[in-house]
Amino acid sequence: AQKITQTQPGMFVQEKEAVTLDCTYDTSDQSYGLFWYKQPSSGEMIFLIYQGSYDEQNATEGRYSLNFQKARKSANLVISASQLGDSAMYFCAMREGWGTTGGGADGLTFGKGTHLIIQP
Amino acid sequence: DTGVSQDPRHKITKRGQNVTFRCDPISEHNRLYWYRQTLGQGPEFLTYFQNEAQLEKSRLLSDRFSAERPKGSFSTLEIQRTEQGDSAMYLCASSSQGYNEQFFGPGTRLTVL
Numbered sequence: 135a136q137k138i139t140q141t142q143p144g145m146f147v148q149e150k151e152a153v154t155l156d157c158t159y160d161t162s163d164q165s166y167g168l169f170w171y172k173q174p175s176s177g178e179m180i181f182l183i184y185q186g187s188y189d190e191q192n193a194t195e196g197r198y199s200l201n202f203q204k205a206r207k208s209a210n211l212v213i214s215a216s217q218l219g220d221s222a223m224y225f226c227a228m229r230e231g232w233g234t235t236g237g238g239a240d241g242l243t244f245g246k247g248t249h250l251i252i253q254p
Numbered sequence: 255d256t257g258v259s260q261d262p263r264h265k266i267t268k269r270g271q272n273v274t275f276r277c278d279p280i281s282e283h284n285r286l287y288w289y290r291q292t293l294g295q296g297p298e299f300l301t302y303f304q305n306e307a308q309l310e311k312s313r314l315l316s317d318r319f320s321a322e323r324p325k326g327s328f329s330t331l332e333i334q335r336t337e338q339g340d341s342a343m344y345l346c347a348s349s350s351q352g353y354n355e356q357f358f359g360p361g362t363r364l365t366v367l
Contacts, residue, residue: 138296169355171358177343179345179358181357181358184355186354227296240302241302242297242356243299244298246294246296247296
């Protein structure tokens, strides 16, 4: 079974609208961390937001928020007031074995990504 | 610029040749990761160093691949006897103990002819 599932290969959204990118995960660990990264066409991976499995509140970073539903094992990314510069690939990732204490030691498992295109 | 740097940015080689890539992490980061990304896929974890110790290797890291971080600073990834299936973007990332975020470099794009 895939550890990270992103069911939306591509999305078209009008500028200034809110966007929700879906991510579900599969783990038997109690402690884990969930990440979202943005990859523009230039190729660099840009960290957006992090959620620890023991975090009580949903993470927020500026226009980005993570809708964390632990029982459903989902960690959707919400981008408010989308901008043309938000057009990129978006990857959900998981680090198994640690949570809010941070300091994770091992590599991330990434999903296949969602290609988001913001239209003017 | 004090971000993660990788060299070279592009490498074209013939099948069967050996290649070596270098990664310079952010200077105060003691953790370094290598990933591989093929077209249309997310990055796949290859290996991880804490200081100079290689603590984890993915099963993707066949015996043709070797990584080193001799002094706990820069790291090298060598691929011996390259195959066409090795064509990919090789990404390096670093992080600091106690922090969640991994900072990625620009990657080395390998093309094996």
